Amino acid sequence: MRHKLILDRKNCIGCNACVVASKSFDMSPMGKSYLKERGIPKSETGEEVQEIFLEEDFESSCSAAESCPTSCIHVSVKKKSKKGEEFEEKII
Numbered sequence: 001m002r003h004k005l006i007l008d009r010k011n012c013i014g015c016n017a018c019v020v021a022s023k024s025f026d027m028s029p030m031g032k033s034y035l036k037e038r039g040i041p042k043s044e045t046g047e048e049v050q051e052i053f054l055e056e057d058f059e060s061s062c063s064a065a066e067s068c069p070t071s072c073i074h075v076s077v078k079k080k081s082k083k084g085e086e087f088e089e090k091i092i
């Protein structure tokens, strides 16, 4: 399922749970996770929010979000209202 995976790094404590749950994540040398597709952020202050759109791996994205002890991973999908307007629904 096409979805958006969001990583808000400011609260990441480097527990590694997301790296185990999903191949979209990796751990930076400074001990904070990042989204592989985005690469290691230039700043390691943890303030950066990373986002990617994925066509697959919806379950593992949700597993990563559910396993994060600081709730800094979020998953959302696009839906259409009855009037045909697109809106984003936050899953986790």
Ligand code: SF4
Binding pocket: 011, 012, 013, 014, 015, 016, 017, 018, 019, 032, 033, 064, 067, 068, 069, 070, 071, 072, 073
């Ligand atoms: S699960 Fe959360 S706290 Fe743990 S490394 Fe991943 S983003 Fe950081």
